Amino acid sequence: MTKPTTTSTSTTATKPEVKTKPKTKPKTKRNAALLAASAAALGLTATLTSPLTATAAPSGAAGGAALKWAPCEGRGIDARQECATVEVPMDYADPGGKKIGIAISRIPAEKPSARRGVLVLVPGGPGGAGLDNPSGKGQALPQDVRDSHDLIGIDPRGMGRSAPVDCGFDIADLGTSKQRPWPAPDGSITGNMADARRMADACGRNGGELMRHISSVNNARDLDRVRAALGERKLSAWASSYGTYVTAVYSQLYPHRTDRVVLDSIDNPDPKRVGRGWIAAHEQGVADTFPEFAKYASDPGTSGRLAETPEQVHALVLSLAARLDREPIPWPGANPAELNGDVLRQNVLTAMYEPDDFPQLVRLIGAAKDGKVPPAPPAPPEELVQNSVAVGSATLCNDVAWPRTAAAYEKGVAESRAKNPLMAGMPRNAMLCAAWPYAPRETPVRITDEGPSNILLVQNERDPATPLAGALKMRAALGGRAVMVTVNSTGHDAYLVNGNECGDRTVSRYLATGERPDQDTYCA
Numbered sequence: 001m002t003k004p005t006t007t008s009t010s011t012t013a014t015k016p017e018v019k020t021k022p023k024t025k026p027k028t029k030r031n032a033a034l035l036a037a038s039a040a041a042l043g044l045t046a047t048l049t050s051p052l053t054a055t056a057a058p059s060g061a062a063g064g065a066a067l068k069w070a071p072c073e074g075r076g077i078d079a080r081q082e083c084a085t086v087e088v089p090m091d092y093a094d095p096g097g098k099k100i101g102i103a104i105s106r107i108p109a110e111k112p113s114a115r116r117g118v119l120v121l122v123p124g125g126p127g128g129a130g131l132d133n134p135s136g137k138g139q140a141l142p143q144d145v146r147d148s149h150d151l152i153g154i155d156p157r158g159m160g161r162s163a164p165v166d167c168g169f170d171i172a173d174l175g176t177s178k179q180r181p182w183p184a185p186d187g188s189i190t191g192n193m194a195d196a197r198r199m200a201d202a203c204g205r206n207g208g209e210l211m212r213h214i215s216s217v218n219n220a221r222d223l224d225r226v227r228a229a230l231g232e233r234k235l236s237a238w239a240s241s242y243g244t245y246v247t248a249v250y251s252q253l254y255p256h257r258t259d260r261v262v263l264d265s266i267d268n269p270d271p272k273r274v275g276r277g278w279i280a281a282h283e284q285g286v287a288d289t290f291p292e293f294a295k296y297a298s299d300p301g302t303s304g305r306l307a308e309t310p311e312q313v314h315a316l317v318l319s320l321a322a323r324l325d326r327e328p329i330p331w332p333g334a335n336p337a338e339l340n341g342d343v344l345r346q347n348v349l350t351a352m353y354e355p356d357d358f359p360q361l362v363r364l365i366g367a368a369k370d371g372k373v374p375p376a377p378p379a380p381p382e383e384l385v386q387n388s389v390a391v392g393s394a395t396l397c398n399d400v401a402w403p404r405t406a407a408a409y410e411k412g413v414a415e416s417r418a419k420n421p422l423m424a425g426m427p428r429n430a431m432l433c434a435a436w437p438y439a440p441r442e443t444p445v446r447i448t449d450e451g452p453s454n455i456l457l458v459q460n461e462r463d464p465a466t467p468l469a470g471a472l473k474m475r476a477a478l479g480g481r482a483v484m485v486t487v488n489s490t491g492h493d494a495y496l497v498n499g500n501e502c503g504d505r506t507v508s509r510y511l512a513t514g515e516r517p518d519q520d521t522y523c524a
Contacts, residue, residue, distance in 0.1 A: 001124075001241060001267075001278055001465040003353040003492060067229055072105055078135035080107045081153075086229040088157070088222050091213050093441070100210065102222050103161035104154050104229075107134040111147035117259055118232050119149035119511070120223065124241030124265075126216070127392025129160035140496045141238075144512040149236060156246075157222055158214045158391045165214070166383070167390045168206035173199055174385045175335035180279070180349075181429035182342040183413055185325040189429055193406050196434040199393075204437035207390060212438040214394035216274070217445055220250040227257060236260040238511070240493055241466060242278075245269060248447050248474065251481075255451030260514055262507055263457045264495045268470030269477050271444040275396040275433070278470075280412075282349060283420045283427040285464035289352040290314070290422060292462060292490045296358045303359065304366045318421055320368055321345055329368060333376035339368055345424055352464035353492040393432055401440050402433035409434070449479030456510045457484040458503055460494045475520070484520045499523075 072083040085101040109115040121138055123130030134151035141151075155162040172178065173195070181192045203211055223246070227235045236259040239247035244263040251258050267278055294310035296302055307313045325341035336343065344364075351361035367374055403409065412428035420427075455478055459471040468486065475484045485506050491498030495507045502523035510516050 001281070003350060003465070069106070072131075072135075074132070076135065077132060078107060078139070081105050081132070081135045082107075083131070085161075086222075086226050088225045090163075090210055092218060092221050098209070100157060100163040101161075102154065102157060102226060103131050104152060104226055105131050105134055106153070107138065107146075107151045109146070109148055109150050110143075114144075114148045115150070116148045117150070117234060117236060118152050118227075118230055119145065119236045119238060119260075120152045120154065120226070122223070122237050122239035122243035122247050123154070123156065124243050125156070125159075125388075125392060126242050126395035127159065127388040127390075128242070129155045129388075130243075131155045131160055137496070142508045142512060145508065148512065150230075152226070152230070152235075154223070154226060156219050156391070158210055158394065159387060163210055164387050165207050165210055165390045165394065166386045167199070167203040167211075167393070169199060169202055169386060169389060171335065171382065174382065174389060180346065180426050181431045182345065183417075183425045183429055185322075185341060187413060187417055187425060189406055189409055189413055189425075192409075192430050193434065196430050196432045199432040200397075200435035200437055203390065203393060203432070207394070211390070211394050212398065212441070214391060215398040215440075215442070216246050216249055216395060217253075217399075217442055219246045219395075220253055220445075223247075223250050224254050224257065233257070234259040236511070238262045238264065238495070240264045240495075242267060244466075244474070245274070248478070249445045251451060251455065252445050252447050258452065258454055260511055261455045262495065262511060263455060263474065263482075264459075264507075265463060265466045265492050266457055266459050266471035266474045267466055268473045269447040270473055271400075271446055273470070273473070274444045275400045276402055278396075278466075279431070280416075280427045281467055281470050282464060283416055283423055284469055285467040286349060286352055286423055287420050288462045288467055289464045289490055290348070292355070293348075293352065293358055293361065296355070297362050297365075302362065304362045306362060306365055314422075316369075317344075317348060317365065320365060321422075321424070324368065329371060329373050331373045331376055333379075334373075335379065339373050342424070344368065345422065345426070348422060349464060352490075354498060355491050396431075397433035397436035398438060398440055399444060402436065403430075404434055406430065447474065447477040449477070449481050451481055453481050455482040456507060456516050457482055458487065458494045458499065458507050459484065460487045460489045460491060460499060462490040463492050463494075465492045483516045483518075485517065485523055486521070487523045 067084045069082040069084050072081045083105045085103055087099045088102050089095045090098040090100050121133035131153045133153040138151040158165040183189050234257050237247050245267040248269055294313040297306040297313045298310050307316055321341040321344050324344055328338040328340035331337055331339045351357040409430045413425035416428040417425040457475055459468055461468055485503055487494050487499040487503035489499050494503055496504055500523055
C-alpha cells in the first residue's frame with residue numbers, strides 16, 4: 001500500500017541492530033503537492049500532466065509505429081518525456097465493445113546503441129498515478145539502466161489521464177480520519193458501516209460504467225496492451241508497493257513476455273489476503289516499524305525529544321491519542337478541522353513510511369502534548385483526491401468480495417485493538433467495500449512458480465505498508481522464479497528510497513546486466 005495522506009506536517013539468524021535516523025542521502029521523494037488518498041488505506045500521488053492529445057491505433061498494432069507521441073505538458077516534466085494513449089477494452093470479456101485510453105509516457109534510452117528494451121515503472125496504490133515516473137523516480141536509476149532502457153510511465157485505468165473516474169464524495173469523506181476506517185474510540189464500527197453505505201452508494205451513482213471494470217487483473221491486461229503497442233516482444237518492470245501485485249499477476253498471465261522484473265516493497269499475493277488483507281497488514285507493519293521511531297524520539301540527540309526511553313514514547317502516543325479522542329484540538333485549515341485521536345494515529349502511520357518524516361511527527365506530538373498544533377499544510381487539489389480515492393476503492397472492492405455485515409468485522413476489530421493499540425482496530429475494520437454495489441467479476445489470479453526465473457524481490461525488514469511477512473508469501477509463491485533481497489532498513493519503498501547501499505547495488509546490477517544473486521540475500 002502506498003503512503004497515506006495526512007494533514008500533519010506529517011530467517012532466524014540474529015540481525016545487527018540498526019539505529020534509525022532520518023537519512024540525508026539523496027532520494028526519490030513523492031511530490032507533496034500531489035497528495036491524494038484512497039479511503040481504502042492509500043494516499044497516493046497523482047499526475048499534473050496536462051490532458052493528452054496524442055493517441056494510438058488499437059493496441060496490438062505491430063511494431064508500435066502507430067503510437068503518436070507528443071511532448072508531455074505539465075510542471076516539473078523532463079523535456080525529453082513524451083506522451084501517447086493506448087486504446088484498450090473497457091471490459092476484456094467484451095473486447096469488441098467500448099474502449100478507453102490508457103495514458104503512457106516515455107523517455108527514450110539515452111544510449112541507443114546499448115538499448116535493450118523498455119522498463120515500465122509500475123506505480124503503487126491502488127489509486128496511484130505513474131505517468132510522470134520517467135521524469136521523477138526514473139531519473140534516480142543508474143546511468144547504465146537509463147542508457148539501455150526506454151523508461152515507460154503509465155496512469156492505470158481510471159486514474160489521472162486514463163479515463164479518470166470520480167465518485168463525487170462529500171469533502172468530509174476525503175479528510176484524514178476517513179481515509180481509513182478508524183473505529184469509534186470505544187471500538188464501535190456502527191459509524192464505519194454507515195460511512196461504507198454512503199460512500200459506496202456515491203460510487204454507484206456517480207462513478208460511471210468503468211468503475212466496475214477497475215481491477216488488478218485488468219491493470220495487468222492493460223500492461224500487455226501497452227507492451228504490444230510499443231512494439232516490444234518483452235517488457236522489464238520496476239514495480240513498487242501495490243504495483244508489485246499487478247506485475248506479479250502480469251508475470252503469471254504472460255510469463256514469457258517478461259524480461260527483468262523487480263518487485264519492490266511487496267504485497268502478499270495470497271488470494272485470501274488480496275485487498276482486505278493488504279489493509280490488515282498495517283497491523284504488523286506498524287508493529288515492525290514503530291519501535292524505530294520510538295528509539296529516534298527518545299534519543300538524546302533528537303530535537304524535541306519526547307521521552308527518555310522507547311517504551312515511554314509508546315505510552316505517550318497511546319495516552320495522547322486517547323486524550324485527543326476525548327478532547328480534540330481545533331486545527332483551522334485542516335480536514336477535519338481538528339486534531340483528534342484518529343488524525344494523530346493516521347499521522348503516526350504515515351510517518352512510518354519514511355524515517356525522514358520522523359522529525360515532523362516528533363514536532364506534531366510535542367505540540368499536541370501542549371494543546372497546540374502546527375500550521376495546517378496546503379490541501380491537495382480536490383479533484384486529484386477524488387480520483388485517487390475512487391480508483392483505490394474500486395480496485396480493492398472489485399478484486400475480492402468483502403463481508404457485508406458488521407458482525408463480520410467486529411471480532412477482528414476487537415482482536416486488532418488488543419494486538420496493536422496504536423492502530424486502534426483500523427486494519428481489520430469495514431470500509432466502503434462492505435457495501436460495494438458490484439460483485440467481483442473474477443477471482444484473484446493465483447501466483448505460482450510457473451514461468452522463467454527472472455524476478456528479483458527487494459524488501460525492507462521494517463515496512464509499515466507491505467511488511468516482510470507478506471513479502472515472504474510472494475517469495476514462497478514464486479518459488480524458483482525469484483530471488484529475494486531482504487534489506488535491514490526501515491520504511492516503504494526499498495530500492496533507491498528507504499533501503500541501503502547493498503540493496504540498491506544488487507537491484508541496479510540486475511536491471512543493468514541481468515545478474516542476480518545465486519540465492520536469497522540479506523543486506524545488513
